[in-house]
Amino acid sequence: MKKNVIIILIDGARLDRVEKSKIFNILRSQSNYFRQTITPAPYTTAALHALFSGCYGYRTGTNSYWLSLNFQNNRFKSLVTYLKDDGFHTCGDGHSKLILANHGFDEFHVHDETNTDLVNHHSKLLENMAMQNKQGKNFLLYLTYSSIHTGIMNQVLKKYNNFSKEYFQNREKNEKVYDSLFQNAESYFEKIFALIQNLRLHENSIILVTSDHGISVGEKIGERAYGAFCYDYTIKTFAYYMSSDFEPKEIQEQVQHIDFMPTILDQLNIELDENFNSLDGVSLIPLINGKPFDEKIAYTETGNPLKSNSPPKKPNTKSVRMSKWKLIFNEYNNTKELYDLENDPDENNNLAGTGLKIEDLLFIELKKHDQN
Numbered sequence: 465m466k467k468n469v470i471i472i473l474i475d476g477a478r479l480d481r482v483e484k485s486k487i488f489n490i491l492r493s494q495s496n497y498f499r500q501t502i503t504p505a506p507y508t509t510a511a512l513h514a515l516f517s518g519c520y521g522y523r524t525g526t527n528s529y530w531l532s533l534n535f536q537n538n539r540f541k542s543l544v545t546y547l548k549d550d551g552f553h554t555c556g557d558g559h560s561k562l563i564l565a566n567h568g569f570d571e572f573h574v575h576d577e578t579n580t581d582l583v584n585h586h587s588k589l590l591e592n593m594a595m596q597n598k599q600g601k602n603f604l605l606y607l608t609y610s611s612i613h614t615g616i617m618n619q620v621l622k623k624y625n626n627f628s629k630e631y632f633q634n635r636e637k638n639e640k641v642y643d644s645l646f647q648n649a650e651s652y653f654e655k656i657f658a659l660i661q662n663l664r665l666h667e668n669s670i671i672l673v674t675s676d677h678g679i680s681v682g683e684k685i686g687e688r689a690y691g692a693f694c695y696d697y698t699i700k701t702f703a704y705y706m707s708s709d710f711e712p713k714e715i716q717e718q719v720q721h722i723d724f725m726p727t728i729l730d731q732l733n734i735e736l737d738e739n740f741n742s743l744d745g746v747s748l749i750p751l752i753n754g755k756p757f758d759e760k761i762a763y764t765e766t767g768n769p770l771k772s773n774s775p776p777k778k779p780n781t782k783s784v785r786m787s788k789w790k791l792i793f794n795e796y797n798n799t800k801e802l803y804d805l806e807n808d809p810d811e812n813n814n815l816a817g818t819g820l821k822i823e824d825l826l827f828i829e830l831k832k833h834d835q836n
């Protein structure tokens with residue numbers, strides 16, 4: 465029998481916090497841990513469409529907040545459909561149907577993000593899947609931990625705008641708000657992970673735990689949470705890929721969310737369907753197995769709302785990233801930012817226009833994605 469697939473999204477979990485977390489570090493010691501996982505879009509809906517389709521949003525039609533229902537499932541085959549066609553039962557859960565509406569789940573639960581006990585709710589779904597599995601049915605279970613997002617919505621998004629002095633002058637307070645939400649996420653995960661082990665699902669499942677994007681604690685004026693900029697505190701996240709087929713290891717190379725769908729298909733020996741468009745992501749199995757792997761340039765795009773109250777219809781802020789360099793293109797005012805990530809990880813020293821050759825090379829790479 466094939467392995468099942470369990471994907472857990474800790475919506476809005478920051479990389480720096482998981483790396484310091486006792487609970488997540490237990491998972492780290494048991495997984496292939498990707499500590500440089502770049503999101504193609506630093507907001508939930510677009511990041512999830514990319515994670516499940518293995519493709520950038522500008523190709524699948526989902527690269528804006530306004531296009532959540534626009535996933536082109538006649539041209540792109542989602543991980544959900546691949547697994548369903550292979551006989552899996554596919555079950556998803558999230559705080560909104562919009563996050564993965566057109567991906568073809570057999571069952572999709574929408575939880576009330578304010579009032580649901582997610583440990584209880586997700587435990588029932590896990591137990592249900594384990595039961596089906598005992599009866600000989602493989603499953604895909606996708607779970608959203610939405611409470612960091614909900615807390616930020618109530619305590620930051622509704623209280624401040626992207627330029628509120630009161631927010632940006634109180635970084636310590638912002639960190640405290642975030643940390644208390646993160647602690648709740650740890651406690652959720654600890655219980656869910658214990659249940660996965662009690663049900664022995666870690667033995668017969670691929671388990672992917674990731675975050676769609678980080679969240680600002682006040683790093684840069686103009687972004688009080690996420691989705692406005694392409695800086696590392698939101699676009700650089702993490703992924704734990706756990707499977708009894710592989711020895712645990714830490715992977716330093718940059719990878720992208722779009723790589724996990726082809727990785728899962730590769731591990732399950734499911735061939736790509738030629739009736740659909742090709743993928744942007746690549747399988748990470750060679751990297752996991754220590755084979756030579758060329759790090760790809762990661763592309764990210766988002767819609768900066770600027771002074772407006774809602775995001776634009778089309779992305780206006782784009783970046784290309786390597787482990788060492790990042791180029792950001794602010795299309796709305798035609799400016800560029802170039803950062804030496806090795807020496808300036810907080811992206812404070814803009815080197816654009818200083819004559820570095822890498823700027824032109826990266827701009828050519830960025831323009832390759834201009835199919836909007």
Ligand SMILES: [Zn+2]
Binds near residue numbers: 475476508613
């Ligand atoms: Zn999110």
